[in-house]
Amino acid sequence: MILDRIWASGPESRLLPAEKLHGPTVALMAIMTFAMILVAAAGLALANAASSVSSAAEARYVLELPSAAAAQLPKTIAAAKAVPGVRDITPVPESEMRLTLERWLGAEASAPDLPVPALAMVDLDPSANPEAVSAAVAKQVPEARINAESAQLAPLLAPVRGLQWLALSLVALMAAATAAAIILAARGALDTHRGTVEIMHRIGATDSQVTRLFQRKIAVDSVVGALVGLTGAAAVLLLLGAGVAAAAGELSTSPLTWTDAAILGLVPVAAVVIAVAVAHWTLLRALRATL
Known part of the structure; x- marks a missing residue:
């Protein structure tokens, strides 16, 4: 469990205090979470707009006479x-x-x-x-003709749907970049405290125990960074909300629904889960390979 990785006993806290945040890791998580939420929000807004236009055009036709x-x-x-x-x-x-x-x-x-x-x-x-x-x-x-409006809108909606997939791909790429950066941060933390790790091994500590100690530190940094990114993204979305809602008013739909808000709220949770899982795998593998 992630909470188990954050909470630790008194002796563990003294070995590697989690209260002292690692600035680069916090900043990385904040920036990536902020960007992923905004890109995901843009993709969801495009999906809602395309769905609204498509639904409105399904039953609408154009009667044309020369x-x-x-x-x-x-x-x-x-x-x-x-x-x-x-x-x-x-x-x-x-x-x-x-x-x-x-x-x-x-x-x-x-x-x-x-x-x-x-x-x-x-x-x-x-x-x-x-x-x-x-x-x-x-x-x-x-000579009269009746044309489906949906057929006329299809070429316009195709690029919009393409942008949806582009937004999803960007979120996936940013998640992958976050995982790569966490790997580097985990290896760096292990190298910095290698002396402490060797002493722990000599007194009987297992690789899993050492991994849990470092993973706890990365988990705390990730949670703090994700919360900062979520707060910043929420502020930006709220500030832009009025303008986006006005632009979407012609479509008679809200740019983002409550379901979309719930999905966006899961982005920082997913970022923390990825960071903790990647850190666990990286640390355990590095310990078994070198110590």
Whole structure:
């Protein structure tokens, strides 16, 4: 147990006092924990945003008529509404479409001779049949098309999901870097107190007992560093929370849920477990190999 590695008897505490923190180890754990929590939080926020957009687009379609048939949009909407499962149809005003086109075409977007298709947003129930709706509008206007919004968003969501995996990979790489640094710290502590270790062996101490002594010191340093990193990351997330929430407001979702907060809270625990386990393995192996 990790608590067994932190607590020690009076004689053990006098041999290698855990109250004197090892600055480099504490700083390493604080920085790595801080970075891992922030990167993991970014990955979870991206996952929530992608899931929200994907869920909202699953039942949304776009009804499109060519500009020549724009006058038949009301009849086409009426035909689509007659199909069971059509929840709502909202026409997109031509003025709004031209305003959007101004971003790319400038003043030319307001030209009367510029053909602008007629669009309407179609919301379907989960049980609705999109093919039936498509057949109904095609019967009214053969040139009419109904496109799934999810298909249009798929190319945009793919990079977001890629960033999620990148965030996960970065957390794993930082955990591996932390483990490597703990190996160096454990070997350094063993070399620094080699004289004490030799005396302990001469009076009958086993490798496991010596390992427990050094592992306790690394565990205390790791716990303190992880708490510092957790505190710093929590402060940053709280400070950025208002801005992130405002940006995510259009998606009608919170950037991070309580489940996400619980997952992030496990990051420093995992960091300490990795540090203690790696220290135990490193120390025991080094003792058996050299002493």
